[in-house]
Amino acid sequence: MSRKGRFGEFGGQYVPETLMNALRELEEAYFRFRDEAGFREDLERLFREYAGRPSMLYFAERMTRDLGGARIYLKREDLNHTGSHKINNVLGQALLAKRMGKKRIIAETGAGQHGVAAATAAAIFGMQCEVFMGREDTERQSLNVFRMRILGARVTPVDSGTQTLKDAVNEAMRDWVSTVGETYYLLGSVMGPHPYPTMVRDFQAVIGREVRTQILQREGRLPDCCVACVGGGSNAMGLFYDFIPEPSVRLVGVEAGGEGVETDRHAATITRGSIGVLHGMRSYFLQDAEGQILPVHSISAGLDYPGIGPEHAQLHASGRAEYVPATDAEAVDAFRYLTRVEGIIPAIESAHAVAWVRKEAPRMSPDQVVVVNLSGRGDKDVQSVARYMGEELS
């Protein structure tokens, strides 16, 4: 890491000058509080008593038997308060924002999971909250929009660009440059300018630390493979981080293959993207030859993003982790499969990781262990899956 906030050549701080002092203030506050006992105790208590941590590691016995290969464990982030892993990062950052004396938080959201988590944190910490969400996403995730509103947040639909997560990030950054003194930008993934990729990864790393303890108790050894879906990549980074120094653990990130990576309707950033700069970071992006960011598609609003966090970019470049696509159709099949076989309705995002396991687990031996991050629950997706299957719910 030659320069500050870099993962190899990736990362950095490609933002307007107006934000540079705010990033420095954030960085200083984060590194100061991160190691402070009081801050850590407060966060641990919130994790335990409010978010419901540790989340369960569930042995998916029926799925294991049905697939007839590796032993499959599900890390149940879907059981967290607000229904996804997003709460881990949000509690950490909201606690930090409070310590920094900020009165207002802003956030971007795709599927609405991060927006709901941010609105929740704003409620318990007594802060104002505004969530930017692409117009198209407000329509396909109307349940989460309503959840944010009753939590007291203002949801601002974004009409610019492609009206999805990328544009919500643009709009949040535009708000932040206008209100930088009083506002805390609570970024939802391991992306954006330094220190966000590091800070969000640290708050999410609790996932992998718990998995290590839990799997050692259950299996007496480390897993052979850890799998998670990747959009920006926070749930995957959270699962992977603790296992990066363990060469025996295979790390797999599953990208949104949309209608197929051979079409132009997908969000498979590493599979099909190239190195560029957007949203404050150097990483992989889906872009044309002149750097214009391309429209992306995924059935999952949470993976519908043309970039990926810089630490993933580095894990890909170094070969430490592998990134593979799963299509909309495979994700919907996996969504229905897990629901039927294990009685767990996964978020359509997480279903991408399940889809990979369905393909790979049968090729593995029964003494191998796979951990899948079930990053969120799927109640929010029931409507869009029904629509995909050609059924209209009233």
Next chain:
Amino acid sequence: MNRIDSLFARLRAEKRKALITFVTAGDPTLAATVDLCREMERAGADLIELGVPYSDPIAEGPVIQAANLRALANRIHLPDIMRTAAEIRAVVSAPLVYLLYFNCILQYGPERFLKECLESGIDGLIIPDLPLEEREELAPLADQAGVALLSMVTPVSGERIGPIVRQARGFLYCVSSLGVTGVRGQFSTDFRSFQEEIRKHTGMPTALGFGISSADQVRALKEYADGVIVGSAIVRRVGAAADRADAIRQVGELVRELRLALDE
């Protein structure tokens, strides 16, 4: 000597201020951009910023975002813009600078980009998402090519101003207030102390931009810098015009008003 440096040296000798105007390249067409630049210079612009349209212009407000979309809808590519810049250079003697996002340069290839800038008569670059900490990957190449890589300072830059101005080339872009580009009714910035803070560190030419749209604002703010930058107010007229001739007439009218206010 770079055209930007010559311009400010001349203006300083004449005790005049610089009027810097902005249009988005290709809005509504590249041919119109050539005409608009020629008209702006005739009406009194000293330096012209050409915005390179981008899919994700995070520093821009709604007016310039809309112009970017209009231009991109014409499927305009950077080589077309380079050719247009050369056409503008043939009829305009004012310094020309690009305002663009770093990814455009990165994908084009910095060496090729700078070489073509030079060939097209582009004198400088404003890159809103390339702050001091990241400029190292472009600055030495730009210096070598003789293309001025401008720097921005803002009212919240504070102690960053010193290090920033030490690297700055051409003129210093002073951001008038927090936020994105666009028309503002009023400013809450203490311009006097902002200017004094800058002057502690540098005697280089300065220009105030972001939100300056009217002759009245130019009158009120001109004492705080060596020049003023007007963008969104011009782009808005281009967007609202009935046709190309109307756009040229309206933009010319506004630039003349601004020039008068600046020279009063």
